Amino acid sequence: MIRAVFARALAALALVFATSLAAQDSMPPAPYAYNQLADPRLEAEASALMHTLRCLKCQSQSIADSDAPMAGDMRHQVRARIAAGESPEQIRRWLIARYGDYVSYEPEVSATTWPLFAVPVLVILIVAVVLLRRLGKRRGDDDAETAA
Structure with missing residues (x-):
């Protein structure tokens, strides 16, 4: 039923x-x-x-x-x-x-869309800073090895 x-x-x-x-x-x-x-x-x-x-x-x-x-x-x-x-x-x-x-x-670009434009620029800047620091350390390490 x-x-x-x-x-x-x-x-x-x-x-x-x-x-x-x-x-x-x-x-x-x-x-x-x-x-x-x-x-x-x-x-x-x-x-x-x-x-x-x-x-x-x-x-x-x-x-x-x-x-x-x-x-x-x-x-x-x-x-x-x-x-x-x-x-x-x-x-x-x-x-x-x-x-x-x-x-x-x-x-x-408005109050709701500005992160879509800002985040990629920030990511590129962060990646550039990290790469420059790593490359700077390698050059410093390479210079120290050649001096020794």
């Missing part, structure tokens, strides 16, 4: 999840997801911006190159906003405010 109730509840739960997943994939893409703007100058601006924005689902592709539905939605947003007269920099700031710094392949 308990198994039958558990099996029915599990089947109902699976049906709910399957229906919601199917609904996401059956949604038609946004109008500008795969269609270019009629004005070649505006499309060039949109394309240049899209190549500098990261697909949040793929993470290794720009939204211009990705086939993920989310990238299509982001392409639509970029093209629609360009067509509405927004500048690429305004759109970039809006997307960063919405999705975070990670969306941009060209991150700006």
Whole structure:
């Protein structure tokens, strides 16, 4: 009896999840997801911006190159906003405010991103200091051996 109730509840739960997943994939893409703007100058601006924005689902592709539905939605947003007269920099700031710094392949130095820029410089400086000290000790040891 308990198994039958558990099996029915599990089947109902699976049906709910399957229906919601199917609904996401059956949604038609946004109008500008795969269609270019009629004005070649505006499309060039949109394309240049899209190549500098990261697909949040793929993470290794720009939204211009990705086939993920989310990238299509982001392409639509970029093209629609360009067509509405927004500048690429305004759109970039809006997307960063919405999705975070990670969306941009060209991150700006800010209160949250400065360690990304500072840590590599510090590591290089530390490695340089360690190497110079070791090389200085070796030269000192070599000079002492030749003098003896």
